[in-house]
Amino acid sequence: MCSTASFGGNSCGSRDEEMIKRKTQKRRDVCFKCKTGDPFVVIRQGDPFCGTCFDTHVIHKFRQGLGKTKILYPGDKLLVNISGNVSSLAMLRLLATGYDTASHKKITADPKIVVVDDSFMFDSGESPVPAILREVERVPDMPRQVFVVPFQLVFLSNFRERCKEFYEGNKDRKIVDFNEMRVDFEKLADSARSTFSNIETVSAREDIHRSLRLQILSTLAGILHSTKIMMSDTSTDLAARLLSSVAVGRGANLPHETQYLDNRLPGVTFINCMREFTPKECAYYLRRLGVAPITVLTHSTLLDPIVGSVNRLTDTFISGLQATFPSTISTVMKTSAKLQPMSNCSRNCDVCLLPIIQREADVTDKMSELDLEDKLCNGCVIALSECEQDVREIVPKSSNVKAILDEFLIS
Numbered sequence: 205m206c207s208t209a210s211f212g213g214n215s216c217g218s219r220d221e222e223m224i225k226r227k228t229q230k231r232r233d234v235c236f237k238c239k240t241g242d243p244f245v246v247i248r249q250g251d252p253f254c255g256t257c258f259d260t261h262v263i264h265k266f267r268q269g270l271g272k273t274k275i276l277y278p279g280d281k282l283l284v285n286i287s288g289n290v291s292s293l294a295m296l297r298l299l300a301t302g303y304d305t306a307s308h309k310k311i312t313a314d315p316k317i318v319v320v321d322d323s324f325m326f327d328s329g330e331s332p333v334p335a336i337l338r339e340v341e342r343v344p345d346m347p348r349q350v351f352v353v354p355f356q357l358v359f360l361s362n363f364r365e366r367c368k369e370f371y372e373g374n375k376d377r378k379i380v381d382f383n384e385m386r387v388d389f390e391k392l393a394d395s396a397r398s399t400f401s402n403i404e405t406v407s408a409r410e411d412i413h414r415s416l417r418l419q420i421l422s423t424l425a426g427i428l429h430s431t432k433i434m435m436s437d438t439s440t441d442l443a444a445r446l447l448s449s450v451a452v453g454r455g456a457n458l459p460h461e462t463q464y465l466d467n468r469l470p471g472v473t474f475i476n477c478m479r480e481f482t483p484k485e486c487a488y489y490l491r492r493l494g495v496a497p498i499t500v501l502t503h504s505t506l507l508d509p510i511v512g513s514v515n516r517l518t519d520t521f522i523s524g525l526q527a528t529f530p531s532t533i534s535t536v537m538k539t540s541a542k543l544q545p546m547s548n549c550s551r552n553c554d555v556c557l558l559p560i561i562q563r564e565a566d567v568t569d570k571m572s573e574l575d576l577e578d579k580l581c582n583g584c585v586i587a588l589s590e591c592e593q594d595v596r597e598i599v600p601k602s603s604n605v606k607a608i609l610d611e612f613l614i615s
């Protein structure tokens with residue numbers, strides 16, 4: 205043991221520290237996995253990956269999630285929701301690795317790519333769909349059929365029946381574009397814009413927008429006889445949603461909102477397959493593949509995070525914490541994985557499809573006046589109670605999305 209430490213000499217302790225520092229410094233110069241490759245990205249502190257090891261790492265993580273849950277079976281019709289954002293493009297590329305002929309464990313599900321176009325809602329109005337279709341076309345190996353669905357269709361009174369009828373007549377096409385339906389899209393777009401402008405807060409607008417998007421996806425799942433829908437929310441998205449859900453009255457349904465498998469609706473499973481990924485990993489993976497990002501707008505994109513939505517504010521807060529405390533998001537995700545969904549819920553909300561558990565008394569009174577008492581969950585009642593328009597115009601007309609699912613589950 206060195207005895208000079210207490211006298212301020214060159215102690216063993218400081219030599220150790222120097223050695224560790226030198227080792228760390230050395231480690232940062234080469235890949236943390238293979239110890240030879242040039243560093244490409246640092247994911248965890250002090251652990252740089254070279255490009256090849258990074259690819260292996262993300263592909264393994266993606267496949268591990270699917271493998272652990274044993275959710276995909278051969279021939280499954282799998283809806284893949286591509287919005288054009290970084291995580292959805294990364295998800296598409298990661299899924300495609302499972303169809304690569306060199307892959308030793310192939311994915312045998314039949315992928316159906318769904319693009320919901322809501323660009324008319326935002327000022328620029330420029331649709332990301334052409335760029336997404338070009339990107340989908342560039343993906344090698346994977347079999348694919350693409351469905352383009354204009355968001356405003358959800359405001360059509362007999363939306364499900366009309367979509368089903370259109371699909372039956374066009375089911376063999378490579379790209380099934382619902383824009384070709386004989387519907388007055390401009391009138392529907394005006395109706396959608398006016399509805400959303402009547403919802404007072406950006407938080408409520410984002411909340412209802414997301415719910416209606418899930419309506420479209422689950423309806424399409426019913427029409428295509430599919431029971432699985434891949435979503436691309438990252439760990440940051442889900443951690444922010446977990447915290448903001450409590451603030452917007454959706455605390456009772458946290459497990460559905462944040463876990464790997466979201467079984468909110470009997471018969472359909474939403475798969476949060478990017479749950480373990482950060483936006484940084486997605487962005488660097490796309491960079492490796494030379495995929496350019498696509499601009500996708502949301503209700504709060506152009507707003508200051510402070511005056512934006514609860515979800516955006518929480519996202520900014522949690523990303524800030526993560527920058528200083530790198531285990532923040534993984535701790536939130538681990539906590540959410542332990543939550544159990546409530547049982548004994550006989551009905552799902554007509555807007556967000558979550559099980560109806562309980563509502564606060566004051567908002568229940570308002571819904572009871574409108575004869576919507578048993579049709580909406582607490583979160584949707586709170587979001588819609590700020591709406592100046594007749595709430596009944598937003599609640600889908602054919603009341604229960606389960607109907608179309610039941611139809612094919614029974615047949």
Ligand SMILES: [Zn+2]
Pocket residue numbers: 235236237238239240241253254255256257258
């Ligand atoms: Zn390496």
Ligand SMILES: [Zn+2]
Pocket residue numbers: 553554555556557558580581582583584585
């Ligand atoms: Zn709801």
